[in-house]
Amino acid sequence: METVILAVVIAVVVLGAIGGLVVSGRKKKQLPPSPPAAPSAPATPSVTAPPAEPHIGEEAETPHDEERRTIEEVGLPEAAEAEVPTVTPEVPAVEVPEPTAGRLVRLRARLSRSQNTLGKGLLTLLSREHLDDETWEEIEDTLLTADVGVTPTQELVERLRERVKVLGTRTPEDLRALLREELLTLIGTDADRSVHTHNGIGTNGDEIPGVVMVVGVNGTGKTTTTGKLARVLVADGKSVVLGAADTFRAAATDQLQTWGERVGARTVRGPENGDPASVAYDAVKEGIAEGADVVLIDTAGRLHTKTGLMDELGKVKRVVEKHGPVGEVLLVLDATTGQNGLVQARVFAEVVDITGVVLTKLDGTAKGGIIVAVQRELGVPVKLVGLGEGADDLAPFEPEAFVDALIG
Template sequence: METVILAVVIAVVVLGAISGLVVSGRKKKQLPPPPPATTKPSVTAPPAEPQVGEEAETPRDEERRTIEEVELPAAEAPAAEAEAPVAEPEAPAAPAVEVPEPTAGRLVRLRARLARSQNTLGKGLLTLLSREHLDEDTWEEIEDTLLTADVGVAPTQELVERLRERVKVLGTRTPEELRRLLREELLALIGTDTDRTVHTANGIGNGGDEIPGVVLVVGVNGTGKTTTTGKLARVLVADGKSVVLGAADTFRAAAADQLQTWGERVGARTVRGPEGGDPASIAFDAVKEGIAESADVVLIDTAGRLHTKTGLMDELGKVKRVVEKHGPVGEVLLVLDATTGQNGLVQARVFAEVVDITGVVLTKLDGTAKGGIIIAVQRELGVPVKLVGLGEGPDDLAPFEPEAFVDALID
């Protein structure tokens, strides 16, 4: 009996132990208890959206007014800015009209520039002529000096022969005597009795009425033709003449603007047309305007053209013929770059065949030691050099004066 009771007790104990293990295992699998109230949640919940009417105030009892009792709000005064009139943009001021330097003695004032550029020619000749013995080698050096200065073959030979004869007759050769001798011979070669005035006198038109003097300016691309036309306008204005400019160079984009700027500076009107338009038509209109305004001179700037292009050269002839429907052209000036030397003579020949050149303008004479081109051009064309350009300034175009030029060479 005791054995049975003992077995029952052991069974109960074993069963109780097993039950405790099971309960303990189940407790381990349960979720941990919630954190205490003081612990903040890891993720903040979004605030609840406000509902309609939550922020509305409690309606208050107010005294109601009829529509007749309600006053309309007073009209606000307009802003001060609105009352003030809007200021209109100012028109651009007209460019101030300049007063060009007088042309009288202008070349004398620019003589220093000539002396610097032509020093090789004048000083070189005086140095060679001052040698104690003028043998054949010395005379050859004198010839080379003249040819290098682009005097030309024929004029050089003439000058050397005359110098030889006069030196023999002279005998003694002091520096003063040589300078006087060389001055006389150079002046004889250049010519002092030639008419070098730019003819701008009024002419008689085909209808019998008086028309302005017409000057046609021609030349190759790059010679400074448009700039020369503008500077010539200043020369004429300085001499008291009224000028109308014709921008017949329609092939170069900025030519008309450039010429108009030159004209505005001295109060000269510019007649222009559309880019790429007919140059002859613009030249015709320029003379027409000149007649209407009773101007003294009409300057026509033509398009620069290569002397090798036959079509362009023929068009230049057309411009002259169309202008002559009004009346005669008083002057046809050929602009040549003095730095081109003998190549300028080739250009001059072709232009002279198309239009009757009456005078030559040599530009950039201060930038070359080839001043002898003046002699060569005159000999080749049979027309005088009338104007020379001696710098980039607006008043650096001067009437050519042989005496001042030769003095600048040998002084």
């Protein structure tokens, strides 16, 4: 019996030892590996450190033990007086246009390059040994192609035939002199081609600036011509105020103001789509107040087929005349439009009293005969011609210089 009890005790002890070893092995596997000991570090007593202050970035400074202050106690740094740069508004330089005297002569080379087709064509035909009916028909066709017009062409051909028959022998110099004389007769040299800008007498008896209205359909270069005319007048020593009465085109108003700024002329403008007559009235009023020499009014370039809008143009003139007389009404025509330009001229003349014509784009066409045709149609002279895109390419029309350029 004792032997059995002893065997049971031994078995329990063995099982207990084996269980302890297993539990001890599991605990050793769960523990993380201990960090290596610092070499030869002196033993220090274990002290619990306070949590470190949170820092931003790796270069954060070590916090200092300072007495904390309230926001009222912290003074703001004194702001240094900032230097404000002085901005000077850019004022466009005022240009000094070249004198108008002899300007057409200076532009003669440009004019002759485009116009000598007519002159050379006529001289070539007249130089033929036998001037038969067929040749005279060719001369007539050449003149008609140049937009001289039917009646003026017939008159010129008749005079040439008669004078050539009397002349007999024809040298090139004789023919050139003959053609020059007849063309000058056709164009006319006695007309007053000056732009009337003299001061008028107002309705109250006081002196007012000379008033010039510029009319014409869209696309003829009317607004540009008004700006160039301002340069012509400034070049002749006159002070100018511009009236932007083409209120239906904002671009036209801006364009006119730019032209005025270049020569120091002020532009009176109104709201977009405003009353053109009101703007024209205000422009003359400002011109009187400033003591200006001339007021130029750029009107709306309406199609001549729209009767109501043409009546509006007549209204502009009537409203301006409440200040005093309008000294000049210039009709701007495109020299390239030919006979269609005559239709425009006729309709405008029915609405306002045209006193002179400005022919633009004369440098790009061989149809210089339109000068003769439009003068016959309106009974008024061509006063200015546009010979290019340059600012000073608007020239007073001089028949002698024009004919000389025409025949070379």
